[in-house]
Structure formats: structure tokens, C-alpha cells
Amino acid sequence: MAAATHKILVLDTGKEWGGGTNSLLELLKRLDRSRFALQALFYHNYRQGQGDTIQQVLQQWQVPCTILPPLSQPLWAKLGKEISRGLLTPFKTQRQHAVAAIENRWRIQPRAQQIATQLRQGGFAALYMNNQPESNLEGYFAARLAGCAVIQHCRTRPMLSPAAIHAANHADAIIAVSPSVATHLQQCGVQDVPMHVVMNGIDVQQIPPAYQTARTALGLPRDLPLTVTVASLLPRKGVAELIQALALVPEMVLAVVGDGPQKSELQLLAKRSGVAERVLWVGFSATPLQWMAAADIVALASASEGLPRVLLEAMLCARPVLASAVSGSRDVVVEGETGLLFPYQDTTALAHAWQRLAEDYRLRQQLGQAGAVRVRQQFSIEQYVQGVEQVFDSVLGQTT
Numbered sequence: 001m002a003a004a005t006h007k008i009l010v011l012d013t014g015k016e017w018g019g020g021t022n023s024l025l026e027l028l029k030r031l032d033r034s035r036f037a038l039q040a041l042f043y044h045n046y047r048q049g050q051g052d053t054i055q056q057v058l059q060q061w062q063v064p065c066t067i068l069p070p071l072s073q074p075l076w077a078k079l080g081k082e083i084s085r086g087l088l089t090p091f092k093t094q095r096q097h098a099v100a101a102i103e104n105r106w107r108i109q110p111r112a113q114q115i116a117t118q119l120r121q122g123g124f125a126a127l128y129m130n131n132q133p134e135s136n137l138e139g140y141f142a143a144r145l146a147g148c149a150v151i152q153h154c155r156t157r158p159m160l161s162p163a164a165i166h167a168a169n170h171a172d173a174i175i176a177v178s179p180s181v182a183t184h185l186q187q188c189g190v191q192d193v194p195m196h197v198v199m200n201g202i203d204v205q206q207i208p209p210a211y212q213t214a215r216t217a218l219g220l221p222r223d224l225p226l227t228v229t230v231a232s233l234l235p236r237k238g239v240a241e242l243i244q245a246l247a248l249v250p251e252m253v254l255a256v257v258g259d260g261p262q263k264s265e266l267q268l269l270a271k272r273s274g275v276a277e278r279v280l281w282v283g284f285s286a287t288p289l290q291w292m293a294a295a296d297i298v299a300l301a302s303a304s305e306g307l308p309r310v311l312l313e314a315m316l317c318a319r320p321v322l323a324s325a326v327s328g329s330r331d332v333v334v335e336g337e338t339g340l341l342f343p344y345q346d347t348t349a350l351a352h353a354w355q356r357l358a359e360d361y362r363l364r365q366q367l368g369q370a371g372a373v374r375v376r377q378q379f380s381i382e383q384y385v386q387g388v389e390q391v392f393d394s395v396l397g398q399t400t
Helices: 019-030 054-060 075-087 092-122 137-146 162-168 179-188 211-218 239-246 263-272 288-293 309-316 347-359 361-378 381-396
Strands: 006-012 036-042 065-067 126-129 149-154 173-176 195-197 226-230 253-257 279-281 297-300 321-324 339-342
Touching: 006 019, 006 092, 006 381, 019 054, 019 309, 019 381, 036 054, 036 092, 054 065, 075 092, 092 137, 126 137, 126 381, 137 149, 137 162, 149 381, 173 179, 173 381, 179 195, 195 381, 211 288, 226 239, 226 288, 239 253, 239 263, 239 347, 253 288, 263 279, 288 309, 297 309, 297 347, 309 321, 309 361, 321 347, 339 347, 339 361, 347 361
Parallel strands: 006 036, 006 126, 036 065, 126 149, 149 173, 173 195, 226 253, 226 297, 253 279, 297 321, 321 339
Antiparallel strands: none
């Protein structure tokens, strides 16, 4: 293999393994190593369920990965934030500025120095950041200190402080995972930077398990009416709304594939709603595609998304999708053609659309087949990787 033209440091400040992690890994696995030499810098060496850690996965692909040791918040910072929140309770803007200033001093600036050292010592041409501006502020400072380019991959619809907007406007490029995310960033004031929309992609060449094969492997009855949701158990993922709506969709069973801090609360909600016996708590699964292949319907009721891989994978399995009409999901689902959309948190509308799918086998087949065509045409992993490489080329001055 020829020597790579430019060295890129990949920064990920996340705390857990999610869809954004999977999309990043699919990218790193496939980037052209003859042009881009990669190293990774993570804050947490998280793992996928009981599987390998992120560092172990990257080592398999010859991507050196450093885990930065955690910073311990000093007592003065903790007390300072508590006092600021207490004294400035009536003054929201001043309170936010005070807390941000303390956070900047004890965490962001020390982190920026650590990252800048990595950039200088490694001779990197660019810092590529995987999360969003608000959680990557130290990266912007570090790139400025080290004198290298900074590329932000924004994988979700972010909340942006003035500091984050200012930082993002000084990036060399921003990659938005969907048109909705790009529009949101621009509406927030991120307007002075090249903005590229590169949709997430999946491996559309993989062949999902057949419906009955997947059911047999999972020990599910052949005739069980099954809806699957794949999500972290957090309020923003809308699993509570699915459980509430389930009470209005008789006979349907909901399989919840995922784990998280809201699990006990959700289990109690299912009991109170009278549907506890119709909810399967699968927990984390390393093979969520198998669950989607075994489903009649795949649902996602999130408050917002960047561009959800779960919907792409459901469509690859030719399953109809039922999703909240929010950013990201709207970019994937064509209402009435590849799935049904409902207003976020409107459990009545959710239940109505859900029941419609549950009762109409022909509609489920029609939507599922159209989704399979759409995902293969517009959301391939090759298109995704090529799009990111083109952004790298535009920033680093390379030609293919």
C-alpha cells in the first residue's frame, strides 16, 4: 500500500456505543488508506454489549486508538456551578454563561491542550470530530492551537450554545448526516462554513435473515404479531409513547431491543398500562438486524434523530417502518410509500397508524418492499464513504 497523503486524527467524545458509533466504525473500516492515515482518540473505551471494546475493534482494522484518561472535576468547579445555578436562577442567560465559563476552565481548555499535543506530536493535517459542536468545543480550540484543519461530522440535531455556534463557524467543513440536520444548523446561525450533507449508509449487499428463519432462531412463534423497536432506553427515544400506544393496539407484541437507565421506569409503565405481558425486554443485542427481520413492523418514536440507522436496517429487511415525524426520520421515511409517520408524542395518532399496519398485511408488504428499494438506491455504505472522502479531499486539497 502506498504511503497515505494526509494524517487525520479522529476524535470521539461520546460516552456510550450508539448508532453514531456504528456509522463511524463503518466509515473508518472503509476509508481509502492509501490517501488517509487514521488514528483515533476516544474519551471512553466503551464496548458493544458484552463484545469487544472500541479500542479492540479499531485495532483489528489497524487504526491506532488512544483513550484519554478521565478528568476529575475539582471541588471549586462543582461548588462554583452549584452557586451560580442557585444565585442566578432568575437570570437564565447569565446562569448559562457562568456555568459555561467554569466548565471551560476546568475541562474544555485542559482537554484542548491534551488534544493539541496529540495533533502536534503526530503531525496531523486534520482533526475529524464525530459528535456535534456542543460536545466538541475542546477540539476546535485544539485544532487552532495546533494549526490544523478541523472537520465536524454532526450526527444528530444538536442544541447549540453561542459558543458552539461560534466554534462551528470556524470549522473548515461540517458534515451533516441529513438535510434536516443541515437546515437546523444553518437556522441556528452556522452559516459561515462549507456545509456538506452526507447521508448515513449501511451495507446493502448483506442479506438479512428470512422472516421465519429469524423467528425460529429467536424462539418466536410463527404467528406472533410483532413490532420491534431498537433504541437506548432514554426519554428522548420515545419508548414510553410506544408502551402507552400499545394499550390501544390489541394483540400486538412489542419487543424492546436495547438497554438504558429508563428501563425500570418503562417496565412499571407497561404494568400500569396493562400491557406488561405484551412487552418483551430483549436488552442489548449484537444482532439487531435479526430482530428486525423477525418483525412485522419496526417502530422508532424518538424526539429527534440525525439519520437513524435502525430505519435503514429495517428497510433493508423489507419491513414497514412506523416513525415519529421528526428530523432525520423524515429524511428516511417517505410517508405512505415506505412507512407511516406520526406526530411526536401523539400516542393516539401513533396507535391509529400502528393499528392500520397491524390489520393490513398487503400494506405492510407494499411499504416494506418500497423501503427495500429506497435504501439500496439512496443509502448504500459506498455512497456514504465516498461522500466523506470528498469532503476530506476538499479540505485537504487532495485529488482522487
